[in-house]
Amino acid sequence: MLISQIKDGKGGIIVAAREVGGEARAVNGAASVHALAMEAAKAGKSLVSVIEAHGLGDVVDLLKARDEGRFLPPITHGDPAHLHLTGTGLTHLGSAATRDSMHKKATEAAEETLTDSMKMFRMGLENGKPKPGEKGVQPEWFYKGNGTQAVAGEQPLVSPSFALDGGEEPEMAGIYVIGEDGTPFRVGFAVSNEFSDHVTERINYLYLAHSKLRQASFGPEIRIGVPPEDIRGTSRIRRGDKVIFEKPFLSGEANMSHTFANLEYHHFKYELFRQPGEVHVHMFGTATLSFADGVKPEAGDVFEIEVPEFGLALRNPLKIAAEQDITVRIL
Structure with missing residues (x-):
């Protein structure tokens, strides 16, 4: 449904x-x-x-x-501060090649010179799918914002004036509510665009946190129930009447180095994320980025992410915010 x-x-x-x-x-x-x-x-x-x-x-x-x-957005909270946008990276087979190309030096990657991205990816390959009753390795994790940063389908994703890039990340997102006793409940899965600043991230891996503090879009529909193991979709960027980027993307556990259960455990193990009544939209990563193919989105471009089994395509135009003068005043 x-x-x-x-x-x-x-x-x-x-x-x-x-x-x-x-x-x-x-x-x-x-x-x-x-x-x-x-x-x-x-x-x-x-x-x-x-x-x-x-x-x-x-x-x-x-x-x-x-x-x-x-x-x-297909789920909202009456108080946007109680909806959390978060995500994990380096979780998909092929994601290491995409991320590593952004960070590695032009040297042969001997074991001692592997980038942190490749090390994290290898950890997932080795222990991201633990046996029942066992705990797997924790993934890369990041915070994007609260419900004020959740954007509905068809509405603009706004890139800050100071951003160096505003690029798409086609992903699946798990949708959750927290029960009255603190138990996380999975509502279902939705297509998402984990909008990020890849140029800022490429400067230094420690800028990852900055690069992820951006809006995100998900939906427009949630698929209730257990997701397919093999999820196949298409990511596009339209510029006027032309498609300037189109590439398939894969998700689902058949194409991942982690199980959804392992990624969920390492998010909800924190009591902070088990507060009754709150909503969580947790994005599970991708291996497909137009940035990796040298595409630079421009204002007015439309991101389109489509997975037929998950409903209507998720479409969002890109908008660039006007510059703001931010001054801290002393009380």
Whole structure:
């Protein structure tokens, strides 16, 4: 089942549900996806069963809502400070080659001269898929921001004026709510664009934290349930009427050096991330970047990430923010 959130024109939210390839209908009495997920967590029921109990009402024209710019992120929180955007990197087979090309020196990579990226990737290959009952190696981890940085499909991803690059990262994102007792519950998975500044990151690996403090987009639909092991999609950049970049990307555990369970454990092992009622959107990494192919996105370019099994394509134009004068005043 796929679920999404749409503005209703009166300041409210329509939660739409459908099967892949099917007609979307409004979930009766649903205030939001967050409310439905918390209801399911409290009752100890599956989200699908809660949606079925609510029942489906009026038909929702998703394409019309998209074209009218009425999509919201597919999960939100009433207080954006309680939605966390985070991610992991170097988790996919092939991701090391992409990242390593950004950081390594022009020397043969003997064991003692391996970049930190390659070392981290090798750790994942060796122990990113632990046996049941065992703990695997922890991945690279980063913070992107809170709900104020979550951008709906069709809306601009805004690159700061000081950024050196604003590039896409096509990924799968896990969507989670925290139950009343602190238990994390996975709502499902969504396509995401983990928007980053790759030029800043390339200057020095220690700038990774700076490069990730950017907006992100995910959705426009969430796929409820267990994801396919082999996820195949396409990442594009459109400039006017032309496609200036198009490349397939792979995800799912068949194409990863970590299991989703291992990555989830190393995120939620921190009590900080198990606060009741909060929402987490955790992006799981990619091996496909237009930056690695020498593409420099420009204002007005449109990022398009498509995985048919996960609903409508995620599309966002790039916008460059005006320069701001930031001055700290003394009280």
